Structures are given as structure tokens and as C-alpha cells.
Amino acid sequence: MQFTPRNAPFLVGPNTVSALMRRVSLALVPGILAMFWYFGIGVLINLILAACAAMAFEALMLRLRGRPIAPAQGSGLNDGSALLTGLLLGLCLPPLAPWWIPVLGAFTALVLAKHLYGGLGFNPFNPAMIGYVVLLVSFPREMTQWLPVNDLLGQAPSLGDSLSWVFTGAQGLDAYTQATPLDHLKTELGLSRTVEEIISDPKFGGIGGTGWEWINLAYLLGGAYLIKSGDIDWRIPGGMLSGIAIMATLFVALDGDAYRGPAFHLFSGAAMLGAFFIATDPVSASTTPKGRIYYGLGIGVLVYLIRTWGGYPDGVAFAVLLMNIAAPTIDYYTQPRTFGEGDDLKGPGHD
Amino acid sequence: MLWRFHGGLKLAEHKHESNRLPSTPVRLPKTLTVPLHQHIGLPAEAIVQVGNHVLKGQRIADGVDHISAAVHAPSSGTVVAIEPRPIPHPSGLSALCVVIDTDGRDQWIDREACTNFLELDRREIIRKIHDAGIVGLGGAVFPTHAKVCCPVVPTELLIINGAECEPYISCDDRLMRERPAQIIEGINVLMHALGTERCIIGVEDNKQEAIDSLNQILMLMDEGERIQVRALPTLYPTGGERQLIRVLTGREVPKGGLPANIGIMCQNVGTAAAVYEAVVQGSPLISRMVTVTGAGVAVQQNVEALIGTPMIDLIDQCGGYEQGVAQLVMGGPMMGFALHRDDLPIVKSTNCVLAADKNELPTRPTPLPCIRCGECVKVCPAQLLPQQLYWYARAKDFEKVQEYKLDACIECGACAYVCPSQLPLVDYYRYAKSQIRAQARDRIKADQARQRHEARDARIAREAAEREARRNMKKAALNAVGDDADKDSKRAAVAAAVERARAKKAGQQADSPLNPSSEPAE
Numbered sequence: 001m002q003f004t005p006r007n008a009p010f011l012v013g014p015n016t017v018s019a020l021m022r023r024v025s026l027a028l029v030p031g032i033l034a035m036f037w038y039f040g041i042g043v044l045i046n047l048i049l050a051a052c053a054a055m056a057f058e059a060l061m062l063r064l065r066g067r068p069i070a071p072a073q074g075s076g077l078n079d080g081s082a083l084l085t086g087l088l089l090g091l092c093l094p095p096l097a098p099w100w101i102p103v104l105g106a107f108t109a110l111v112l113a114k115h116l117y118g119g120l121g122f123n124p125f126n127p128a129m130i131g132y133v134v135l136l137v138s139f140p141r142e143m144t145q146w147l148p149v150n151d152l153l154g155q156a157p158s159l160g161d162s163l164s165w166v167f168t169g170a171q172g173l174d175a176y177t178q179a180t181p182l183d184h185l186k187t188e189l190g191l192s193r194t195v196e197e198i199i200s201d202p203k204f205g206g207i208g209g210t211g212w213e214w215i216n217l218a219y220l221l222g223g224a225y226l227i228k229s230g231d232i233d234w235r236i237p238g239g240m241l242s243g244i245a246i247m248a249t250l251f252v253a254l255d256g257d258a259y260r261g262p263a264f265h266l267f268s269g270a271a272m273l274g275a276f277f278i279a280t281d282p283v284s285a286s287t288t289p290k291g292r293i294y295y296g297l298g299i300g301v302l303v304y305l306i307r308t309w310g311g312y313p314d315g316v317a318f319a320v321l322l323m324n325i326a327a328p329t330i331d332y333y334t335q336p337r338t339f340g341e342g343d344d345l346k347g348p349g350h351d
Numbered sequence: 352m353l354w355r356f357h358g359g360l361k362l363a364e365h366k367h368e369s370n371r372l373p374s375t376p377v378r379l380p381k382t383l384t385v386p387l388h389q390h391i392g393l394p395a396e397a398i399v400q401v402g403n404h405v406l407k408g409q410r411i412a413d414g415v416d417h418i419s420a421a422v423h424a425p426s427s428g429t430v431v432a433i434e435p436r437p438i439p440h441p442s443g444l445s446a447l448c449v450v451i452d453t454d455g456r457d458q459w460i461d462r463e464a465c466t467n468f469l470e471l472d473r474r475e476i477i478r479k480i481h482d483a484g485i486v487g488l489g490g491a492v493f494p495t496h497a498k499v500c501c502p503v504v505p506t507e508l509l510i511i512n513g514a515e516c517e518p519y520i521s522c523d524d525r526l527m528r529e530r531p532a533q534i535i536e537g538i539n540v541l542m543h544a545l546g547t548e549r550c551i552i553g554v555e556d557n558k559q560e561a562i563d564s565l566n567q568i569l570m571l572m573d574e575g576e577r578i579q580v581r582a583l584p585t586l587y588p589t590g591g592e593r594q595l596i597r598v599l600t601g602r603e604v605p606k607g608g609l610p611a612n613i614g615i616m617c618q619n620v621g622t623a624a625a626v627y628e629a630v631v632q633g634s635p636l637i638s639r640m641v642t643v644t645g646a647g648v649a650v651q652q653n654v655e656a657l658i659g660t661p662m663i664d665l666i667d668q669c670g671g672y673e674q675g676v677a678q679l680v681m682g683g684p685m686m687g688f689a690l691h692r693d694d695l696p697i698v699k700s701t702n703c704v705l706a707a708d709k710n711e712l713p714t715r716p717t718p719l720p721c722i723r724c725g726e727c728v729k730v731c732p733a734q735l736l737p738q739q740l741y742w743y744a745r746a747k748d749f750e751k752v753q754e755y756k757l758d759a760c761i762e763c764g765a766c767a768y769v770c771p772s773q774l775p776l777v778d779y780y781r782y783a784k785s786q787i788r789a790q791a792r793d794r795i796k797a798d799q800a801r802q803r804h805e806a807r808d809a810r811i812a813r814e815a816a817e818r819e820a821r822r823n824m825k826k827a828a829l830n831a832v833g834d835d836a837d838k839d840s841k842r843a844a845v846a847a848a849v850e851r852a853r854a855k856k857a858g859q860q861a862d863s864p865l866n867p868s869s870e871p872a873e
């Protein structure tokens with residue numbers, strides 16, 4: 001009898017890219033629900049627009065590049081990476097932003113940041129963050145109009161109002177939008193008020209901003225699931241959150257009136273979303289175990305610096321992109337010790 | 352105390368399918384095809400001729416150098432051909448085999464049994480191992496005599512590998528259950544030859560019956576002091592030599608070095624049993640335990656097969672193929688290799704014949720690009736960065752591949768197993784390794800050529816310098832002629848010099864056609 005030989009290993013593990021992307025997308029659900037709870041329907045509109053646009057641009061680019069769009073085995077559109085990029089981008093946008101904001105963001109992310117670099121696996125920068133940053137730099141007004149959380153709003157905008165704001169650009173949204181707590185803190189600190197005075201504003205909750213602390217907690221929950229399932233490496237979020245915490249602790253120790261402590265920073269803005277879902281994008285992150293700690297730490301430190309002294313309210317996107325640049329170098333200098341190399345051959349085991 | 356190595360995989364074991372039935376011998380085949388190259392090192396050289404009648408156990412080929420092993424007739428019969436035949440090898444190529452038509456009598460040569468091996472000295476034991484053609488039966492097929500004869504430092508610890516960490520394979524398991532005494536006696540012979548007082552048998556804890564059976568014999572023999580059995584956590588690839596040493600001793604064999612460098616020797620349980628048969632019974636290595644398994648075969652079990660038996664005979668004896676058989680693999684599903692036909696002979700390294708259906712060894716889906724997720728890093732027992740190795744191997748940047756220590760890769764396939772992009776990573780590593788080897792060969796050749804070239808340049812330069820020196824001397828002589836002071840002595844010196852030059856010229860002319868470079872230096 002004749003056979004067609006293949007090469008070892010003949011066993012194929014159960015993990016696939018599409019399953020991985022699916023689990024990461026699923027882990028966003030608690031965060032999405034919390035955002036929905038506090039910011040209303042605008043969050044979902046953003047998500048739907050960004051996700052659909054991302055998938056459409058992915059399909060378009062696969063088509064242009066002559067790749068199968070949706071073959072049977074989780075590649076092409078089925079690998080789930082475009083959907084995830086769309087979701088992450090959507091979550092970073094201010095609720096009730098005009099419809100073209102998520103669409104344009106998805107275009108930048110998928111077409112420019114992903115496919116022009118060679119598609120899945122070849123993008124040096126986090127596509128969702130490129131999309132976000134290009135929007136932020138180009139349309140600062142639209143991108144900084146955040147709704148306050150529902151608790152502070154009294155009455156949430158109706159579905160009809162929301163849709164007409166998003167799709168027709170009807171007037172009246174300005175009456176609702178406000179600076180985010182992070183933004184507010186920075187502006188007010190610039191006016192030489194002390195932290196204590198500033199946080200008496202109802203924008204600030206027990207730990208972070210009102211509502212934001214729960215949103216961050218929800219992302220933390222999703223992130224914990226991903227660490228447990230082994231889909232993300234604890235080193236990146238661990239490094240990033242430590243970076244933020246170390247910096248915040250340091251400065252609050254220097255001057256408690258002018259800086260807020262680690263708890264506030266960890267539970268404000270996009271800290272948890274960034275740590276567990278954005279910095280962990282494997283393609284653009286550092287890939288060695290040690291390197292991932294440095295990579296995370298770097299992002300954390302940069303986030304703090306940008307939040308505190310930079311021109312933008314939150315720094316996650318810029319911090320991630322800056323560390324994307326550093327990732328190849330970090331990888332080069334953080335090769336693990338190969339088995340059988342080094343002096344301590346009696347050590348208790350691998351790190 | 353046990354240690355751990357980095358990474359590793361928990362795999363579905365699939366050992367119960369084949370390890371429940373006791374082993375049975377395979378019927379004597381009509382024709383035995385015995386390859387001459389069943390070990391690393393150079394192929395053995397045939398010492399029989401077509402037409403010769405051979406007896407069971409008769410040596411039919413001799414090892415040509417130190418790391419080459421003898422080959423024996425697995426049964427009595429007539430040599431009908433010595434020619435290239437297809438053999439089980441990843442390349443799918445043919446190699447020289449001695450083909451024996453068996454006469455059905457299975458008649459042994461006179462065997463030299465030994466009642467008390469303790470009376471033999473180490474040289475005699477090593478000679479017996481050498482003459483029996485024993486090689487590492489775990490799959491590496493390194494000639495055992497070469498390993499035992501000259502460790503760089505005295506062997507403090509003998510490790511017997513009964514881990515059998517690859518799924519499906521259960522031949523060592525059955526051997527440990529059925530012939531524990533042979534294994535222990537083989538170990539005793541090895542310890543005697545090595546002058547070693549300590550031995551650990553490492554067995555994965557999914558083989559409790561094997562562990563019990565060994566312990567029972569140890570107790571009967573009262574050897575529990577010197578020889579210990581350790582149950583190891585079941586984790587692929589614990590049976591890798593370096594991983595096993597790490598788990599049992601906490602020590603790492605230096606990269607590029609051998610276990611012998613740290614005073615440890617590893618032998619497989621099957622090898623130990625073969626050593627017993629060779630030294631105590633005087634039987635050479637002519638058969639081995641083979642697992643016949645996979646959903647593609649009717650009865651999954653272990654068989655004792657003569658070397659040279661066609662694999663299809665094993666399959667037939669196990670009830671033949673089942674519907675849907677799709678792959679034939681020699682070895683396990685992680686490190687074995689696929690065969691393109693089933694009439695290939697059993698060789699010394701055949702531990703398992705895996706006839707798999709489509710579902711148990713599914714075809715690898717079309718790979719996606721590497722997403723740098725690092726799953727491969729988590730499982731790599733060599734503590735490498737498989738994704739970087741892949742990246743550079745793919746780019747054919749072999750220098751970088753070496754910088755990332757490809758040479759430490761044991762090709763266990765753990766990285767490829769977990770890769771969510773289904774990349775055939777090990778294919779890339781094998782390719783890069785072969786390219787690097789080829790480059791190294793080319794470099795050696797180029798170095799030799801350069802050395803020859805440099806030697807020639809140097810010779811030409813030397814000759815030129817010598818000519819120049821002569822010319823200068825002549826010039827000096829002519830100048831000196833006009834000089835009045837000390838005329839006589841100078842003239843005498845010049846005359847002598849001219850004379851010398853002339854004489855040499857004559858001499859040079861005389862031997863120049865034969866030996867242009869033999870000109871003596873002045």
C-alpha cells in the first residue's frame with residue numbers, strides 16, 4: 001500500500017488564530033457592558049460601525065491583494081483579527097461621535113496600518129491605535145467630546161437623538177459633552193488647584209472617575225479570564241500596570257497635592273483596556289518573556305508621563321505606539337538563556 | 352526530588368490502545384531485508400556474499416569505524432542479494448541491504464553464553480556489546496559500545512530511559528512489564544562495565560504496571576540500593592535525553608556537549624535488555640519490540656519482530672488495515688516520520704509502526720502568518736524563541752538562526768503543536784539545519800582550497816625573494832671588483848660567491864623539471 005508522507009509533528013494542537021481572537025473578543029464583553037451602562041447606546045453604535053467598517057476594509061484589502069476573503073479554515077476574514085481591531089477601535093472612541101469617525105478610523109487601521117505593511121502578522125504598529133491616533137490628531141474636537149456618565153447626566157439621550165447625532169450631525173450634543181475625569185484633572189491642576197479641591201467634583205468617584213472605575217474593573221475581569229486561559233501573557237499587563245503604579249506612587253510621594261495616587265491612575269481612562277487588550281496585541285508587542293515585562297513597563301511609564309504632562313488626556317495609544325517602535329530592539333536584547341547554557345546549571349528551573 | 356524542564360506538552364496518551372495485550376513474536380517472514388546502515392556513523396560493510404548460507408545470529412556486516420555497528424542475520428537462510436533497497440528513512444531513499452531468503456529452520460550460530468559476567472573485565476564486555484551490533488534503541492541508534500567504552504569523565508550515574516513520552520508508543524512499557532529481569536541484569540552489566548555504583552530508571556507515571564514490575568524484580572534481586580526506579584510526571588518530551596537528565600538530577604547537559612561531560616550516561620530500557628542478551632546469552636541484536644498501533648490497524652499491540660521483517664507482515668499479524676487508514680508513520684506522532692510504502696523493513700530504530708486514520712493525525716490546516724503570540728516559547732523545552740528561529744529561517748538568514756541557537760533545538764515539535772497559526776515550524780528548522788550543515792561543509796572545502804592557495808603563494812614569494820637575494824649578491828660581487836682596498840681577500844670572497852652561484856644554478860637546472868620547489872635556501 002502506498003501513502004503520501006507528511007512531516008512531523010503529525011499532531012496538531014487545538015489552538016487556532018480565529019479561536020484566539022474569538023476568546024479575546026469575548027473577554028471584552030464585561031467592559032463593553034460597563035461602557036454601555038455608563039455611556040448608553042452610543043457605545044454600541046461605535047462598536048457596530050467600527051467593527052463592520054473594519055471587516056469591510058479587511059475584505060476589500062484581501063480582495064485587492066488577491067487573497068481568499070473567507071476560506072473554510074479560519075483565515076482571511078474568518079481569522080477574527082479584523083473584527084477584534086474594529087472592536088478595540090470602537091471602544092476607544094467617544095460615544096456619539098459622528099459616523100465617519102469610526103469608519104475613517106477603521107480605514108486607517110486596516111488599510112494603512114495593517115495591509116499596507118503586509119497584513120496579519122506583519123504590522124509593526126498596533127492597527128487600532130494607529131486608527132485612533134490619526135483620528136485624535138486630525139479631529140481633536142470630535143475625539144475629545146466625551147459624554148459624562150449617565151449618573152451625572154440626569155437623563156440619557158434617547159435612541160433617536162443618539163442616531164440623529166451620529167448620522168446627521170444634528171446640533172445639541174455639545175450640551176451633553178464634558179471633559180473626562182482625566183482631562184478635567186489635568187486642566188484643573190494646570191490652574192494650580194490642589195487634587196483635593198478638584199476631586200470634590202462629582203466627576204470623581206471612589207477610586208477613579210465616576211463610572212470609569214467600574215469600566216476599568218470590568219476590563220480587568222475580562223483580562224483575568226484571558227490570563228487564565230493562557231491567551232495573553234501576564235507579563236505585558238503586569239508590566240504596564242506596574243509601570244503606571246510605580247510612577248504614580250513616586251510622584252504622589254513627592255507632592256500629594258499635585259498628583260493623584262496609583263489607584264486613581266489604574267482605574268481611570270483606558271488603563272485596564274490598554275493593559276489587557278491593547279498592549280497585548282502580539283504582533284506589534286515584544287515577543288520574548290523578559291522583553292514583554294520591559295515592554296509593558298515602558299508603556300506604563302509613558303502612559304503616566306503623557307497623562308501628567310502631555311498634551312492629550314490619556315496616553316495609552318501613544319505609549320503603545322512608542323513601545324511598538326522599541327519592541328524589535330527589546331526582543332533582541334532579551335533572548336532567554338538557552339537550555340544548557342550559562343553557569344548556574346544547578347538552578348531550580350526556568351523562570 | 353525531581354526537577355522540571357521548561358515548557359513541554361500534555362498530550363493525549365493513546366497508549367492504552369496498544370499496551371494491554373502481551374507482546375507476540377512475528378511469524379518468520381520468507382525474506383528478510385537487512386539494511387547495512389542502522390546506526391549513526393558510516394554504514395557497515397557486508398562480509399557475506401550472494402549465495403552464502405547464513406545462520407541466525409551470524410555476523411553479516413562489520414562496522415567500519417568506531418561509531419559504526421555490526422549487523423547480523425536475523426534468521427538462517429541464503430543471501431540472495433546485496434543491493435540498494437528502499438529503507439525506512441525520512442529521505443525515502445534506498446540503501447544497501449543484505450537480502451536473506453529464510454530457510455524456516457531458524458537455526459542459531461553457536462552462542463557464547465556467560466554465566467557470571469562479573470568475571471569479565473570491561474574490555475571484554477565492550478567487545479561483546481560491539482560484536483552484538485547494539486545501538487541505542489530509543490531511536491538515536493548511537494552504537495552502544497562507543498558510548499560505553501570511553502566516557503570523557505568517569506560515569507557517576509547511569510540513567511535508564513523508560514520515560515517513553517511520545518503518544519501511542521508502548522514498546523518500552525511492554526518490555527518493562529514482560530522482561531524486567533533482563534533489563535535489570537543488562538543494567539548490572541552496564542554498571543559493571545562502567546564502574547558505576549548508581550543507576551536511576553526514569554519512567555513516566557502513566558506506566559504504573561511497568562514501575563511495579565521493575566520494583567518487584569529489584570526487590571527480589573536485592574538491588575534497591577544501587578538501582579532505583581523513579582516515577583516522572585507525564586509531560587512530553589520528558590524522554591528526551593537532556594530533559595530526562597534535567598528532571599532526574601536538576602543538571603543541564605551543556606549546550607553542544609554530551610551527558611558524558613557531566614558524568615552521566617543515558618541508555619534506553621530496550622538497550623539494557625539487548626546488552627543482557629548480548630553479554631549473558633551471547634545473542635546479537637536481531638530483533639526488537641515494536642508497537643503496532645493507530646486506528647488504521649485492527650488489533651493494536653506490541654510484537655517482537657526480527658530486524659528486516661517487512662512492516663506489512665506486522666500489520667497483517669495485527670489483523671490488517673482498518674478502513675480509512677491514511678498515514679503510516681515510523682516512530683511516534685511527534686518525532687516520527689511518514690513512510691510512503693509499507694513493505695519497508697523493520698530496523699533497529701523502529702520502535703513503533705503507527706497506521707493512522709485521517710482523524711487521529713489530521714492534515715495540518717493551511718498556515719497563517721506568525722502572529723508572535725509566544726505560545727511556542729512557552730512550550731519549548733530547549734528554551735528557544737521558536738518564532739524568531741522561524742522568522743529568520745524563513746528569510747534564509749542562517750547567521751541569525753544560529754545566533755538564536757538553532758543547534759539547541761531537539762526537533763520535538765512542541766512549538767508546531769501549539770502554534771495557533773499552524774505553522775510547520777520544525778520543517779523550517781530542519782531545512783535551516785541542513786543548509787547550515789551544507790554551508791559548513793562548503794566552508795571547510797573553501798578553507799582547504801584557501802590553505803593550498805596560500806601555501807602556493809608563499810612558495811612563489813619565497814622563490815622570488817631568493818632570486819632577488821642572488822641578484823643582489825651578484826651585484827655586490829661586481830661592485831667589489833673595482834675596489835682596491837683589501838683586494839685579495841675580497842676577490843677571493845667574490846670568486847667563492849660566483850662559484851657558489853654557478854654551482855647552484857647548475858644544480859637547479861638539474862632538478863628543476865622534477866621538483867621546482869626543492870631549491871635549497873641560501
Ligand code: SF4
Pocket residue numbers: 720721722723724725726727728737738741766769770771772773774776
Ligand atoms: S506559536 Fe506560532 S504564531 Fe505564535 S509566535 Fe510561535 S510561531 Fe508565531
Ligand code: SF4
Pocket residue numbers: 730731732733734735737759760761762763764765766767776777780
Ligand atoms: S522543535 Fe525545537 S524550537 Fe520547537 S519546541 Fe522543540 S526544541 Fe523548541
